[in-house]
Structures are given as C-alpha cells and as structure tokens.
Amino acid sequence: MTSRRILIIAGIVLILFLGMYTWNQRTRALDNIASNIGLEVTGAILSSMRAVQDTVTDFWNRYFDLVNMHEENKNLKTHVKELEATLLAVKEDQEELKRLRNLVQLPVDESWRPLGARVLAGRMGPNAILDSITINRGYITGGRPGTPLVTQQGLVGRVFRASAHTATALLITDPASRIAVFTQNSRALGILTGQGAGKTLELNFVQRDAKIDKGEVLITAGLDGKYPKGIPVGRVISVSPSNYTQFMSIEAKPIVDLQHLEEVLLLEPTGLAHPVSEESDSPPPAFVGPPAPQSPAP
C-alpha cells in the first residue's frame, strides 16, 4: 500500500514537472523570473565583490606607488621629455591618418553603438552548461538578448539571457553557436560552429572549389542579421576536403583569447540604417572592425 502510494505520488510529481518544463519551454515565464531574480542577485554580489577587489588592488598599488614614487619621479621626468618629442611626431602621423581616411572614405557604421561591459564571471553553477560568461550589463543598460559582444581584436559572442543589470553571454566556442562568416581573402561563405571551451572552431558548408589558405582570417558575413559585417572571428588553422561530405573540412581558432576576458564591448543596434552613398551603384559599406573604446578620463 505504501509503495503503491509512493509510486502514485512520484508519477504525479513527474507529470507536474514535465508539464511545468514544457510550459516554460513555450512561454519562458520561469526562465524570465529566474533571470530577473537569480541573475540579478548574482550580478549584484559579483559587482560588489569586484568593486571591493578593485578598491583593495587600487589601495595596494597606491601604497607601492608611494614607496617607489621618488625613484619613479626621476625616471618619469626623463620619460616626459622623450614623450613630448614623440608626441609631436605622432601628431603629425595623426593628421596624416585623418587625411588618408578622408581620401579613401572608410565607412563608419552608425547602426551599432559600442558600450563597455565588464566580465564578472565565467560559467557559474551546476546549470551553466553552455560555454558562457556573465557581464555587468542587463536589458536596461544595453545588454539585451542577441546583442553582439566584441573586443578590440574581434568577436566574442552574443548576449543569451539578461536580467535588468546583468547578462549571460554565449561565447563563439559553444557548440550551440552558429555564425555566418566569410574568409577575408577568398570571400568563401560558411557557417562557423563552436566545439566547446578551449577547442577549435569548425567552418562548415564551404564549397570544395573555394581557395582558402591556412592563416586566413574569418570575418562575420552579416547575412544572419545578428552580427555586423566584417568583425574578425577566427583564423584558419587547417584546410582539407572532407571525407564524409561534399564540403571542405576547415578548422579555425578564435582570434580573441576567450579564456582571459576582462572587458568587452556590446554592439547595441541603434536602429539607424547604413549610411547610403549617393552613388547608388556602389555596394553597401562593410563594418570596419569593432569601434575602439573611448579612452578613460584622466
């Protein structure tokens, strides 16, 4: 009698759980609650921890700065003189760069606005199955789900789940990540797939007649509408015809060091269209790399 009752209760619980799971899979209601409370609490704890860590590190560094200040001061004075001379030369270079940029008219993509974000943690907790990171921006601070993440080197991934001030971002190395890419020189199109943390990336669906060299850079194609066009993603490390499919078998490694990320840039869509040139025959401009972060205030 008791065992029968246990079986009935277990059956009811299982049905209720599967019902809840299916309902949540369809509506994402429980996921949203968990993100808004759980991820927000986690983000608040980690942000505070990082702030304490920064304060302690800053204090420690300042102490050492003070100890070494006298010696450093002497060195710095000589450095300043050298730098002043270098600055004059660099100013000339900068002016030249401006003139050259105007000459070739490099397009500036206004449809994406860069926002700096700090990486709070990597995979966290028993439910962190996907290769992901946690950042200190949420859906009200520019980190909406789907927002691409970049560094000055290249693509990192995109926001997967967000609470108000914290978000979880899926990295390009995760097996669930799929990105439409071009090879930079041969312009062969393919789909870049992750194979797990610390592993290489796999470039699929590239035609056999494509001439791809080892070391060639893969850039986002922008065809999926999820990422701006032209962001470097990976570098080809091996190319060979596949033994199993009619496509090429290509492996690449990420350009960005995903194991040691500290800060990233979120590319928030501004809703503005690409600037269209007056000459209608010219192709739409490509995204010229992720915009550089603004220099911190002195």
Next chain:
Amino acid sequence: MNQVRNIVWWLCFITTAVCVQTLVPCLDVLAAGLFILLQERDYKNMLWLLPLFVLIQEGAGTRLFGGAIVWYCAVIIFFKIGQWLFEVENFIFIFLLSGCLVAPYYAINWLMAPLQNLPFDTRDTLDKALLQALFLPLVWRFLVITRRRKIKADKNETQ
C-alpha cells in the same frame, strides 16, 4: 537577535558561495547549505532559502528552468534515505552522501541535455560530478565549524 544573526549567516554564506562558484565552473556550493538546513531541520528558513538557491542557480545557469529543482529534490531525497541508516552529523555520512549524489548529478545532465538539444559530454559531466562530490564534504565541514561558533555565541548571549 538569534534569528537576525542566523539570517546574516545565511546571507554571508550565499555571497561566499556565489563568489566561490565563479572560480570553478559547474560547481554547486549552495548544496552544502542545504545539507546544513536538513541537518538542523530548519524548515522555516528552508522555505525562503531553497527557492532562493533554485533561483540563483537557474538564473546564473544557461539551461532551461527545471534542472536545479530536480537536483535539490535529489539532494533532499538522498539525505532523507541516508538519515534512516546513519548519524547525519557524521563526516562519513556526508562523504558517502556526496558520493551518491554523483548519480543524480550525472543523470540530470544526461536527461536535460536532449530536452534542450544540447550535446552531452560523458567524460566532462562525470569529471564535474566527481569534483562536486569531493568538494561538498569540505565545504560542509567548514560550514559546520562556523555554525558551531555561531551557536556557542548565541548560547553565551542567552546565558
């Protein structure tokens, strides 16, 4: 006052647990807190702590909602079964319990992966389950020491 101190202890535990979880991927430190709640039969605090544990793990994770509920249910069931056979405050019991929890940890990952169309890595999951099993008794031991200190301080205060 005792209740306030208890809540502060739990908040400190949650903060530390979240920080420790950032250091080792896929580790559940909060499960050790659940051991403490079950040992002390502190069901009143469990009412708000257990949902908070579930929300933290589900919110920080990347899996669909549900995995943490099953995991914590498994912890409670295994604990209750072990309670019939062993003294619950014994280190050996916690060590054996953590060892037994390798099975539900592995099973949950194995069952949840196809539900979300995720690849399942047998070796990786087993490694994480073993790491979890080795880590839990150590955290539990540390928590028990801090709890004893807190209980002693509370007793002194009432005297």
